[in-house]
Amino acid sequence: DTGVSQDPRHKITKRGQNVTFRCDPISEHNRLYWYRQTLGQGPEFLTYFQNEAQLEKSRLLSDRFSAERPKGSFSTLEIQRTEQGDSAMYLCASSPGHRWGYTFGSGTRLTVV
């Protein structure tokens, strides 16, 4: 059990570029979650997978955002045509079930310039 891994740790991109983040959950966890956290705020829910199925999406997840979890293992979060408002920490978490607390990764800090 090596925890939840996220890559990259930091990403600086120019406005209008596309970016993709990767999350590797704890291997035996079938649930995977993406959250976004801006400075001084708590994390906000973006989307959740159970195995490979994307079961819930927040209204925060505009059509520029897409997430996948092929084969129910790692997950990617892509942001197209980035905007300055997308600058945030993107957190991934995994869990063996809803009744249990999540294990969070260290996050990917995105800066859009």
Added chain:
Amino acid sequence: AQKVTQAQTEISVVEKEDVTLDCVYETRDTTYYLFWYKQPPSGELVFLIRRNSFDEQNEISGRYSWNFQKSTSSFNFTITASQVVDSAVYFCALSEARGGSEKLVFGKGTKLTVNP
């Protein structure tokens, strides 16, 4: 709608003092889960405790204790004999069970600074 309020934005104490972090929540659901997470300066959120709505027993884990009161919709967190390593942002979170949603709704967090 779900909502979590952590009214204390920042708290500063001197080492060995006891400190209580407040959390008030709103939900229409009768079945829900409450959580506390710690986010140290390194940034990674660390799970501290989960409590379901049917279990109002207070919990103690070492220097940490939690007081869950459904009557006041509160789930407060106390650190006894605080230490410098307790310095972090602490988040309270709520998850409703109905509708199959598994999202957590977080409060804005309380930044705790423990000074030596």
